[in-house]
Amino acid sequence: MAPIPKPQAEPDDSPDAYLGLDAEHAERLARERGWSTVRSLPPGAIITMEYRVGRLNFEVKDGRVARAWKG
Structure with a gap:
């Protein structure tokens, strides 16, 4: 049987x-x-709104990061 994949770390x-x-x-x-x-x-x-391990989201306003969150 194949090994169970381990989720990547953030x-x-x-x-x-x-x-x-x-x-x-x-x-x-x-x-x-x-x-x-x-x-x-x-x-x-x-x-x-799905959570994706290893993804970083930026809300950009006027060319600058106004908000940042994981997933």
């Missing part, structure tokens, strides 16, 4: 560290810190 990183950063710089930094998916969204964007 980086030991706080989403709050990205608040106020330039969106492009924040995306690069997040990828360097090990986030497999980085998603930038405009304020009020309609998105699905």
Whole structure:
């Protein structure tokens, strides 16, 4: 029987560290810190609410990260 896959671990990183950063710089930094998916969204964007391990979401307003959260 095949082994049960182990979920990938999330980086030991706080989403709050990205608040106020330039969106492009924040995306690069997040990828360097090990986030497999980085998603930038405009304020009020309609998105699905499923939790994805390894994904970091940014709400970007005026080119800066206004909100950041995992999943």
